Amino acid sequence: MTHPLLSVRSVSKRFGNIQAVNDVSFDVQQGEILGLIGPNGSGKSTLFNCLLGQYQPDSGSVALKGSNITGKSPSELNLLGIGRTFQQLSVFPEMTVIDNVILAGQEHSGSMISRLFGSPDAGLTKAAEKLIGFFKISHLRDEPAGSLSYGQQKLLDAAMAFMAEPSLVLLDEPAGGVNLTMLGNLKERLQAFNSEFGTTFVVIEHNMEFVMSLCSRIIVLAEGSVIAEGTPEEIRSNQTVIDAYLGA
Amino acid sequence: MKFTKRNLWLLIGLALLILAPIGQGRYIVYTLTSWLVFSIAAMGLNLTLGYAGQISLAQSAFMAVGAYITALLTLNGIHWIVAMPIAVLSSFVLGLLIGFPALRVKGHFLAFVTLAFTTLVFLVLRNEDWLTGGPYGLSGMPRPDFGLFNTGKNINFYYFTVFIFVIFSLLMYQIVRSPWGRAFKGLRENEIRAESLGVNTRRITLLAFAIGSAAGGLAGSLMTPLVQFIEPGSFALLHSLRILLMVIVGGAGFFFGPVVGAGVVIMLPEVLRFTEGYYLMIYAVTVVVLIIFCPKGLVGLGEIISRKILKKKEVRKDFEQGAKL
């Protein structure tokens, strides 16, 4: 029996009197690009954080290729091949761009001991340079990441999620603040990863143009629950979604 | 080019270290040795603080652990070369244990935990006199004798310390520029992101802490044969603060910052001694002025100045290419 790459079962999370995520279940199939949309505060980021070990879900379970990963720490999940970005800018501000990206890959290379006594860059400089090239920030290679503009940091953040060649990547609003031309490039990149390496994506985005053209399937969350699921076309014409989220 | 230039500087530094005590009185030699010993402790703290961003006020407690273990072993006839690794290892293990609170709390709170630990160590050393000699401390520890090279004479002990210091620095250098060092920095700058990138922050936090502590243990282990007398008061909280001061004054996060800082903190009272009763005041004011005018420490200041002299204006690479429209 083949398992879906990621399967989410009845995950719930509560903060005080706010039910942020309410009994959410869905599967992510190997190789798909899944969109996750919904109004502000509908629990998208919280759901990500529950899947990735930042929060402990109050109930429910998460499985990766059939094996239970609920309760694992974020670093364990990363080592299992899940990359992610955060909604807020999240880089290492005083380290250079290239160091940021190398750090994103080094834990996947060699052992603890070889990382202490081996080469300082763990042999990753080439790969890191290639990656920042993909995201068009090569010219910023030796700048401290904190001095980059918002959009540039967003791109760097995305680049870091790919450094360890993950099989599943969860992106929280990767397009926010990114210039339209760059955004086109970003979309191409994601699609290239998807088709060349079979990387699977789950993307939270409020930029409908981006989501609709990128994703093969979309899940809509509202007040913590899934209210719709379907292809971009289905979602665009779904009246519940229009009322709750897209607006007239 | 840059690389060889740096090596040249290192060689000059080493030569100075070797030449420094020649023709000096015992006091100068003693002070130089204790400068190196404190440099080791401060470099350890720099790893924990400057690279990994964990404030520790326990460095003197780890020195105490190293010093007492070395003292007890050498007093019982065990050679220093055996006692030292045991002392360092114990500090390392203790560092791991104390590091556990660091997993739950960060930054300033960690400072408080370590502060508490320092005081606890002090109390144990003072109260458990069956082992530690209580307030009287321990005395009469031998200096190591390596057959051909006996460190009994102050000058010999100094060269012995230089030797240890150089080895230690090389090890430290390897650590900070390795992926470990990068992970330490990642921990300091954005722990959540580091964790999401596969960095085992628990392990790295503990290691950053324990390696720094082990360095403290090594310093303590040298302190014992240097002073040949140890008592709890020499490892009280105040001394942790002094080591912290060394790191900050020299420049936290700069590799040789703590060495400069230790020099300043140890030498400044010397230099100011002629002012008699006022010197502590002048010392305090100097520290404040230093911090206000070079918040990145002396090494940081040096870097800023040299950059000013070398380059006038920077053009960012992306702004070099010119407009596209």
Added chain:
Amino acid sequence: MEQLIQVVLSGLATGSIYALAAIGFTLIWQAAQTVNFAQGEFVMLPAFFVLIGINFLGMPLWLAMLFGLALSVLILGVAFKRILVDPLLSHGGLSLIIATMAVAILMKELVKEFYSAEAQPYPALVPQGAWDLSGVIISLQDISHLIICFVVIVGLTLFLDKTKVGRCMQAAAQNAAVAEILGVNVKRMILYTFVVNAVLATLASFLITPVYLAKFSSGEYLGLIAFIAAIVGGFNQVRGALAGGLLIGVLDNITATYITAEYRQAIPLLLLIAVILFKPEGILGKPEGRAV
């Protein structure tokens, strides 16, 4: 039994002083994200201002106290903020921490060099005297310390939470850049914080010096213990300082009486470690909210 009541009472009274000094830590932490290692000295110094007023300027006690308060506000509040905090604020808490350590040394040395290295007697602010309730001695001094402390802390909490200035102070402390963009006079708010701290330290000084004696080094221990009280109670809550102070005062006395005198100092520290491990935000503190 009498002994227990006695010990608890004394503990509460001492604890209330710890609390007064501890608020300073929480305030300064909130305003400047730093720990004032000179806080103990901030409590030590005003007593000497008063002594100078009495012994050198020939003032009566009440005037000398006003004089001491004014000097404290000027030196520990305004000057401290202008000279140290302003230039260092942008460099992060650590530089400031070191600077405050240096200031602590400076203050001690100044007092020692220009006043005296020896402890000085100091007049009591509140009436002496005690009631003997079947073996339990209740001193007027202890009771008034407790009351003063409670009033101050309730007042301060109300001020910070319920007045606009109080909230501006909080805003300036939590996110200075944003507060500035909104038009909050951040520098002024930070100044207020330091002035309030100076006033509190002065008050603590006036209350505690008759017991502890005026001495250049008397701030060292007080600073440390107030510090622990602040954390134990909860660093982001003014009333946490009260809880922490009282708890430590009582616990310290009980330990010394019933458990161990040698390890008396260790008890607050163990409490500290326990709190940090199991409730890092402190007994009354609140978690700081989401991080991702």
Added chain:
Amino acid sequence: MLSIRNLYGGYGKITILNGATADIHGAAITTMIGPNGAGKSTVFKAIFGLLDIHSGEIIFDGENIVGLSPAELIARGISYVPQGRNVIPQLSVYHNLELGGITADDQDKVKSRIDSVMDMFPALREHANRKAIELSGGQQKQLEVARALLLDPKLLLIDEPSIGLSPNLVKEVFKTLQMLRDNGVTVLMVEQNAKSALAVSDYGLVLELGQVRMHDTGETLLNDPRVGHLFLGGHFDEESNSNPT
């Protein structure tokens, strides 16, 4: 209304603004677009007194405001919503809003405005008593935008308001900006969501490498093929055939 003349400035040794020059029309919406890292946010910081300016002038209402502090600029009627996340974390949503009007003389008016911005962003009313840090990313952005509307600014600087907002709210915000403009407020906005932003703007400005490259009506820019190719997404634009936002 606002004119920027030959502005040079940057961070420390690094110069970012290289002689930026522009005249911003009063009572109109001007949208600034440009690639990431062009210096758009830097221009805002320059206007709001948060940047080290080497030379050049910024004239607002006939006065050179270079060197004035944020507080002084607020007093002159400039409000600024920075990019990214900018709330007071531990204060409640309501108290955050209240701070937005802290400089106003008429506090009753601020109160009634708080009420009306809460109508615009119902989530803020719902969460009025929670700490700002607990809100979701988009809710925090709502709070920020709402906060900027509490005063009567003459000039509103708003840096990428759409980041993190759900599409219906983006429309709401753009509508509000238009309403403000109709009441005589000058709005200067940065947007990467350039097509919808330019559509509601009177003027557009293209910034590149710290210089103003083009300055025209919004419509002209939208239809300019060079702009389209370089900044509006080139073939990305051609590929996607729909445009719901």
Added chain:
Amino acid sequence: ELSGGGAPAGTQYRDGIMLAIEEINASGGILGEKIKVTQHDTQTDPQISKGLVTKAIDDGAYVIMGTVYSSSTIVNMFEAMNAGVPQIVGAEAPNITQKGNPYVFRTAYGAHRGVPSLTGYFRDNLKAKKVAVTWVNNEFGKGGHDVFVAEMKKAGINVIADIPSEAGAADFAADVSRLKSAGADAVFVYLHEEESARFLKEAKKQGLKTPLVGEVTLTGQKVIDLAGDAANGAVAHVGLTAQANVKSIQDFGKKFSAKYGHQTDHNGIKGYIGMWAVKYVTEMNGAFDQKKFADKMHGLCLDVNKHPNMLLTTCWDKDGELARESFMVEVQNGKQVVTTTVAAAK
């Protein structure tokens, strides 16, 4: 110890020395040579004190005056010993003179000499069966405490409460409360001056009625100033006191206050006589010879009639330990009153 915890004692000691030097130099110095002094502040830190003593030796010091703090002295005395430089210390911990160091000399009793003088008082005057001891938990206090406990055992008196406290402790509520409920016949108080004052105040506050007996640090002028009427009734054995009804000491006290504007305590006297002893002994030898100096000191008695500036007849034994007459004093109406004079120990 001019700064740090030991500052008060160290400063007094220094002032006493400086006063003596001024007088000696005014009267022609030692063997016609004026004395030169260099001061070093150990910051009450033993490590630093060790460095400084080394430095003084490097600088060719003839004698080293100090240190006053036992913890410092025990560290730095070996440096002086190895270099063969005589050292006149103010420290009182017993073990200083028990390490066979031929170059160390005291200016005051070690605790193992002073404390036994009290045994008789407890046994005979107070007829105590059960006593309590409260002491400061550092080198100084522990020395006194250990001697006291041993003495009581010898005298068949029970020590029923044993209460250590930290140096610099401020809050004695718990200590006093424990003493109160212990029900001892007398309390031996072995604390530093300031702690003594705080202790006495708390004892008064809680109405502790038990007789309080101590060493010089319980009844010093400083303590009386600080504790006010709470000090009344405290009894102590005092090796040296400015209040002793001995004219030479009272005269010294006047000179001292005239010069420094504050009163001397026993540390001031220690420094003063220590310095004068250097002059007397050197002139007896007729040369600045460190070895001879040390040899001469052992077993030497300086008679106050021939050597007026010793203030009291003072002898040193072969360990550098000192013997001299001493006093029992009691605080009455805020004044130290000498009740008995205790003959010099043999």
